[in-house]
Amino acid sequence: MKAWHFSETAYPYLPPDSEYESIRVNLPNRNYDPKKGAALYDRFIEEWQVAEEEGVNIMLNEHHQTATCVDPAAPLVLAALARVTKTARLLILGNPIANRRQPVRVAEEMALIDVLSHGRLEAGFVRGVPYEISAGNSNPMRTNERFAEALDLIVKAWTSHDGPFSHEGRFFHHRQVNIWPRPYQSPHPPVWISTTTPNGAQRVGAQGFVQATFLTGYDGTRRVYDAYRRGWREAGRAQDVPINRLAYAALVYVGDNEADARAGAEKILWYVRANKVPQHFSFPPGYAPPQAFTRILRGDVGDQHSNFSAKATVDGTINAGLMMAGTPDQVYAQIRKMYDHVGGFGHLLIMGQAGFLDHDETVRSIRNFARHVYPRLKAEMPDDAISGFSAPAERTAV
Numbered sequence: 001m002k003a004w005h006f007s008e009t010a011y012p013y014l015p016p017d018s019e020y021e022s023i024r025v026n027l028p029n030r031n032y033d034p035k036k037g038a039a040l041y042d043r044f045i046e047e048w049q050v051a052e053e054e055g056v057n058i059m060l061n062e063h064h065q066t067a068t069c070v071d072p073a074a075p076l077v078l079a080a081l082a083r084v085t086k087t088a089r090l091l092i093l094g095n096p097i098a099n100r101r102q103p104v105r106v107a108e109e110m111a112l113i114d115v116l117s118h119g120r121l122e123a124g125f126v127r128g129v130p131y132e133i134s135a136g137n138s139n140p141m142r143t144n145e146r147f148a149e150a151l152d153l154i155v156k157a158w159t160s161h162d163g164p165f166s167h168e169g170r171f172f173h174h175r176q177v178n179i180w181p182r183p184y185q186s187p188h189p190p191v192w193i194s195t196t197t198p199n200g201a202q203r204v205g206a207q208g209f210v211q212a213t214f215l216t217g218y219d220g221t222r223r224v225y226d227a228y229r230r231g232w233r234e235a236g237r238a239q240d241v242p243i244n245r246l247a248y249a250a251l252v253y254v255g256d257n258e259a260d261a262r263a264g265a266e267k268i269l270w271y272v273r274a275n276k277v278p279q280h281f282s283f284p285p286g287y288a289p290p291q292a293f294t295r296i297l298r299g300d301v302g303d304q305h306s307n308f309s310a311k312a313t314v315d316g317t318i319n320a321g322l323m324m325a326g327t328p329d330q331v332y333a334q335i336r337k338m339y340d341h342v343g344g345f346g347h348l349l350i351m352g353q354a355g356f357l358d359h360d361e362t363v364r365s366i367r368n369f370a371r372h373v374y375p376r377l378k379a380e381m382p383d384d385a386i387s388g389f390s391a392p393a394e395r396t397a398v
Contacts, residue, residue: 001378005350007047007351021278023274025281045080045084046359048085055370060078062096063129075092089121090117094194097126098150103151104154108179110158111179111184121185123192124194126193130282149171158183160177164177194213198226201227201231206235221342225246225342241388242386244383252331252352253352253365256368263361264365265314265326268325268357270357321341328368344388
């Protein structure tokens with residue numbers, strides 16, 4: 001198993017949530033102090049460097065017009081990390097290409113970072129969360145189709161080396177595509193796709209890209225992985241799904257003892273407790289099929305945050321498989337339980353910093369994980385394992 005330290009680079013110094021409608025899209029940026037923000041980025045970059053020193057890989061993402069993730073241009077931060085790190089793999093998860101107007105520009109940015117890092121890039125792509133449809137001045141209709149066309153164009157730009165080609169698609173038009181530089185890795189950097197639905201996962205499985213799912217818990221993750229395996233098989237591949245095709249993201253805090261772990265886990269829960277967003281930003285018309293909206297309004301399903309509320313508790317999120325927190329032995333057992341329940345996964349994406357979790361607390365958790373949990377995961381969950389079920393998993397709390 002490979003582990004990745006992840007921070008959404010949040011800005012937590014906000015007024016009481018009773019004083020604003022939404023933490024996303026329309027929260028006035030007068031609430032952002034650039035000096036505090038600069039200090040936060042200094043520490044976030046240092047924490048990514050600590051992760052590398054401890055043998056943990058690096059992950060980051062981007063969001064727009066929100067205090068939950070003050071990184072609206074993740075390729076810029078990734079380029080900086082490419083120069084201040086030496087060995088860690090660098091995962092961006094990801095580029096919201098359904099909302100970007102120029103996929104070729106994305107292909108250029110990722111190729112440049114791959115060269116700057118000497119081939120350490122893992123290029124992740126996302127459809128883009130519904131909150132950012134208005135922030136991106138995008139049409140919520142046909143986002144899946146725009147995503148698919150953009151991804152195909154990016155991969156073709158990476159792998160075409162004999163001069164310009166033209167692209168005349170449904171959504172994107174480019175007369176001459178001939179990117180310089182081309183990627184360091186051949187034929188191109190590993191491609192990751194994130195989705196939290198079985199339908200999306202089945203498409204990713206058919207393509208054979210790495211599938212990541214976020215905060216989907218025990219049964220939600222199992223459904224996503226089952227769909228990926230189904231798509232993988234239906235594409236006609238002879239071999240079973242390698243474990244390194246599947247990734248799971250969770251909140252993680254590893255303390256020195258139970259009291260320390262509890263305190264850190266409470267602070268990380270800011271990420272979900274602070275996610276105050278009205279429905280007109282969460283569910284823009286056309287973003288999902290009418291049938292899906294009907295289920296959402298009935299409370300049957302939601303987005304990746306639907307398992308949470310302002311009343312989310314540490315115990316509740318651990319029992320749901322959304323958080324792994326405790327002593328090293330407890331966190332290992334929680335990861336093992338999720339791994340067995342879903343049939344295995346090869347990447348653990350660690351949301352290891354959020355809200356008011358300070359630098360020393362974050363570093364302590366990184367080191368406790370890297371030194372006391374990670375060696376067991378690598379030994380017992382090798383990268384050449386095959387995804388599938390070996391025995392039923394118990395659903396008792398750990």
